[in-house]
Amino acid sequence: MALAVLLITAGVPAAAGPSAATIxxxxxxxxxxxxxxxxxxxxxxxxxxxxxxxxxxxxxxxxxxxxxxxxxxEVYAPRLGGFDAAGILDGRLVDADPLVFAVIGERLYLFRDAERRARFLAEPELVRRAEAAWPDLQGQLDVPIRDAPR
Incomplete structure (x- = not known):
């Protein structure tokens, strides 16, 4: 009996492991x-x-x-990975509301709420500071931002 099981399973490929599905x-x-x-x-x-x-x-x-x-x-995608620009200044990746936005210097910025947006519009220097802080936070992302569109 053991020989029969061995002969039957010998030609069957091993089950594939779990695939690394990309979400x-x-x-x-x-x-x-x-x-x-x-x-x-x-x-x-x-x-x-x-x-x-x-x-x-x-x-x-x-x-x-x-x-x-x-x-x-790069022209159309929100800057700062689409995260709340004020959160970036605080050193955190904070989700933003896509309907709370501003186009500043021909670039799209998103914010968590209208108060944070108003702060950035009142103090244009904050955009430069958030852009400077962004590279240090990119390491926290699961997926790199730049790849070829497909």
Whole structure:
């Protein structure tokens, strides 16, 4: 009997171990990053217009917006990894509300609440300080920010 089991299992490949599945989070809660720079402001993106970049899935309101982002994601993606700019100043990665934002110096910044946003708008120097603090906090991220859009 043992010989029969050995012969039967000899040609069967070993079970594969658990696969390392990559989970990509939805960026900006599905809002189109290009739309923040347009007169209408943030628009919901659609699943049919999406791509992956920086370990996240980005959705767009149109194919044209997706193409613009694909060609230059650093221009449209929120600065500071999309985290609350005031939190970055405090040395913390704080989730931001994608509807509490400001375009400062042609770049998109997100904030946790309107008070933090108002503070940055009143003191433009804070943007420079947050940008300077950001590299030290990037090591806390699970996924690097920069990769080729796909």
């Amino acid at each position: 990509e989070l939805l960026a900006l809660e599905g809002f189109d990053p290009v739309s923040y720079f347009l007169k209408e402001g943030p628009q919901a993106g659609a699943a049919r217009f999406e791509l992956s970049w920086g370990g996240k899935v980005w959705r767009f309101a149109s194919g044209a917006d997706r193409a613009a982002f694909r060609d230059n994601p």
